[in-house]
Amino acid sequence: MRRSARAFAAAGLVSVALLAAACGGNGSSTPDPAPAATVILDGAMTKPINPTTPISVRAGFGSLAKVTVTNKKGKQVKGESSAGGAEWHTTQDLGYGGTYTVTADAVNTDGKHTKKTFTVTTITPDDTAYANVVPAPEMVDDDGVGVGQPMVFQFTKPVKNRAEVEKHLSVTTTPSQPGAWYWTDDQSVHYRAKNFWKPGTKIHIEADVYGVDLGDGVYGAEDNAVDYHVRDSWIAKADGSTEQLTVFHNGQLVRTMPMSLGEPSTPSHRGIHVVSERAASVVMDSCSYGVCQGSPGYYRETVFDNLRISNDGEFVHAAPWSVGQQGSANVSHGCVNLSPADAQWMYDTFRLGDVVEITNSGGDELPVWDTYGDWAVPWKVWKAGNADA
Structure with a gap:
């Protein structure tokens, strides 16, 4: 009896095993489909953007197969992918007041594509x-x-x-x-x-x-x-008390010339001037500052070898009419008067950005707004800036 019960139990276990094997088949199943890829445009692009802002597109549940951005004329804007192909952005500036078409193609892990098209506009300045x-x-x-x-x-x-x-x-x-x-x-x-x-x-x-x-x-x-x-370094120093112009090349004195600055009624601005223009000849007309023909002090003269040192009509130039006063008296209308030979040397030697410093002229300091009156502002003040003024 014990032997028969044991045999029956064994037979039952075999039957259960066979049934389990039959229900399990070969162990394979059909996988769920991958989620569809999504294409997302940066939310800030729904309003007109600054033309320097990159157009940015990204993919969800996949990667971007292709993105193109074109303007109204069909010209394509350059761009590049990042984050392993999940993102894309333009790499060149856009134009003001522009409309751009963005076409994006994203693919999921099953190889299925999702395509979307967007429109992006840029701001239009006044x-x-x-x-x-x-x-x-x-x-x-x-x-x-x-x-x-x-x-x-x-x-x-x-x-x-x-x-x-x-x-x-x-x-x-x-x-x-x-x-x-x-x-x-x-x-x-x-x-x-x-x-x-x-x-x-x-x-x-x-x-x-x-x-x-x-x-x-x-x-x-x-x-x-x-x-x-x-x-x-070329620096000329005009001293109104000695009526001499001394010139320094890289700090070494190389030339001294007699000169004449502005007379007391039209004194030269004092301070550091910078050469802003060179002209072989200039017609100087007092009518440009209100002293016109028929008025006392009127003049109109073609002047040679001119170095402009301010927009207030100050030049270093040849003045053959004042050679007799050069080195002894200040008689000009504000310019640095030199003999023709000395003026020619200055004209041949000095260039834009070279320095002419005027002292003891009796005039006001060159204003900061007059071409390059920059050096009149103390460094401490200049360094602090005035952008918020």
């Missing part, structure tokens, strides 16, 4: 302004600018958001020389160091202002960048 470099590169000789030359961006429209604009301006010097920006008016921002540039300095000036809000609906029209190099 106006745009350029940041022009002064001096213009084409005005600079191959031997470079002088040690007194400030770096200048002159905007074609007034700038209200000056502090914001400054964040997008840069100057790099080699060797390094710390400097600072200072606004001489609402369209002109100047950069200089504490002291004159070191001869041989390389200067890179850059304005990354495209897309920058300058204020009052005006935006930067384009970026701008220029490279300069600084030539040897």
Whole structure:
């Protein structure tokens, strides 16, 4: 009996095992389908964007097989993928007031595609302004600018958001020389160091202002960048008490010339002036400042070998009519009068950015807004800046 019960139990176990094997089949099953890929445009793109903002697309549950962005004319905007193909963004700036078509194709792990098309627009400014470099590169000789030359961006429209604009301006010097920006008016921002540039300095000036809000609906029209190099140091010192002009080349005295500054009624501005223009001949007319023909003191004269040192009509130039007073009396209308030979030497030697310092003239200090009156501002004041003024 015990033997029969044991046999019956064994037979039962075999039956259960066979039944389990029959129910299990071969162990395979059909997998669930992968979720469909999604295409997502950055939510900020639903409103007009700044043209410097990249158009950004990303894929969910898959990767981006292809993305194209085209403008109204069908021109394609450059872009690149990132995050292993899950994201894509443009790599070049867009245009103002533009409409762009974004076509994206995403694929999931099953190889199935999801395609979507979006429209992105960019802001339309009320106006745009350029940041022009002064001096213009084409005005600079191959031997470079002088040690007194400030770096200048002159905007074609007034700038209200000056502090914001400054964040997008840069100057790099080699060797390094710390400097600072200072606004001489609402369209002109100047950069200089504490002291004159070191001869041989390389200067890179850059304005990354495209897309920058300058204020009052005006935006930067384009970026701008220029490279300069600084030539040897040429500094002329005009002393009204001795009526002598002394010239220093890299700190060494090389020439002394008799000269005449402005007479007491029209004194020369005192302080550091910087050569901003050279002209072989200039017609100087007193009517330009209100003393016209028929009035006492009227003059109209063609003058040669001119170095402009301020926009207030001050030049270093040849004055054959005052040779008799040069070295003994100040008789000009504010200019530095020299003999024809000395003026020719100065004209042949001095270039943009070279320095003419006037002392003991009896005149007011050259104003900061007069071309390059930058050096009249103490370094402590200049360094503090005035963007928020």
